[in-house]
Amino acid sequence: MKRYGVSIMKLDSIFISHIHGDHVFGLFGLLSTLGMMGRTAPLNIYAPAHFAPILRFFLSYYGEGIAFEVRHVPVKTDAPAVIYDTKALEILAFPLNHKLETYGYLFREKEPERNIDKDALARYGFTRTEIGTLKQGQDVLRPAGPDEGATFLNGFIRHSGTERDLLIRAQDVTYRPWKPRSYAYVSDTAPFPELAEWVKGTDLLYHEATYLADLADQAVQRHHSTTLDAARCALQAGAGQLVIGHYSSRCQDTAAYEAEARTLFPRTFAAQDGDVFDLPLEKCQ
Ligand SMILES: [Zn+2]
Ligand SMILES: [Zn+2]
Structure with missing residues (x-):
């Protein structure tokens, strides 16, 4: 975030899909850095309930330098549910199909005043x-x-x-002055029928694509998706753009992932660190 000029002090809430290491290890360094930078504002962490003992453990050892409140908001739902609600934005959580309890998040602008x-x-x-x-x-x-x-x-x-x-x-x-925009974050998951419906019409869909299609059996075994699974979800959901990532350590050739997903969904982009995906406001008049 620092490298790309995003202020970490402005963070208000963090949304964790599940507690596998590749999705939480970065958090503890971040919390420590925020503590050292003198943050005082509370920070919300939305995460499954079993994140609580992990956070407690971390804070018991390293919490001394952290003067701000770290609020864990437990997420638990078996269908899309609003977990965050402001005048302009709502965030929904929905369950994914992974090895342990995992949630995707849909960030949706509210319908503007006419x-x-x-x-x-x-x-x-x-x-x-x-x-x-x-x-x-x-x-x-x-x-x-x-x-x-x-x-x-x-x-x-x-x-x-x-x-x-x-x-x-x-x-x-x-x-209607503009069309509200939305972004869906889907990682990690095996494909399942309801998913496309839950992210229907989203402007930007991030969907993990851990494997190329020839490793579909690995994907099934490990509750992950292939490029084609991700592309199929984007297609069925009628998404505007698809961003894929979470590549397997066995293949980091992002061009190959992108090419394969594009055979089903042409507006696919294989994410690299630092990529920016613009969602311009679509003015209606
Ligand atoms: Zn995982
Ligand atoms: Zn993962």
């Missing part, structure tokens, strides 16, 4: 309350003005008793 169409704003002169209502996607009902009827842009007049109300529909006078 924007008011400029012409409609000029036409109707919405009050602050009405703007709030419309931005939430709800319709506005107000008494119709004397000349409102034939010429208005949107909405329609509806009669209730003798009153004439003007119904202004949010869908007519607002628009």
Whole structure:
């Protein structure tokens, strides 16, 4: 993270899939470094329940220099569940199929508030309350003005008793400012049928691909995936891009992994340290 200019002090939460060494050993050095850098803000670590004794053990020996609170948030779920929720972002955990309890994570931007169409704003002169209502996607009902009827842009007049109300529909006078983006992190796992559904439509899918397809029997035995398993998941999920990684020590030729996955899913990239995958905001108007 330091090498690529990412501030480790800004870390707020860490999401651990499972407690195999290749997924947790780096954490302890990181915690010590943060301690030495004088961090005081609490740090959340989302991880399976059996991470607790490991963390306790580490802190009992090396915790003296760590002045901040290390909060372990145990993850336990057998279907996608929201484990982190802010105004702009939600994070879901979902179980994977590995040798021990393992979770994938889906990072998803929330649907943004709708924007008011400029012409409609000029036409109707919405009050602050009405703007709030419309931005939430709800319709506005107000008494119709004397000349409102034939010429208005949107909405329609509806009669209730003798009153004439003007119904202004949010869908007519607002628009979605951008399309929310998502990133799914899937490591380590053997393929299973629900997975593609759980990461459906994600813009960027990271999926482990430990083996080339000719070692499929190894993959099955060790509860891992091949390039083709990862590509098939991306295809079934309708993902925007696929990033693969977690290569077996038996073959580090990333071009071979990439080429093989691309036979099924052309927008595949074999991850290297330091790679950046852009997910530009797609403006809707
Ligand atoms: Zn593992
Ligand atoms: Zn692993």
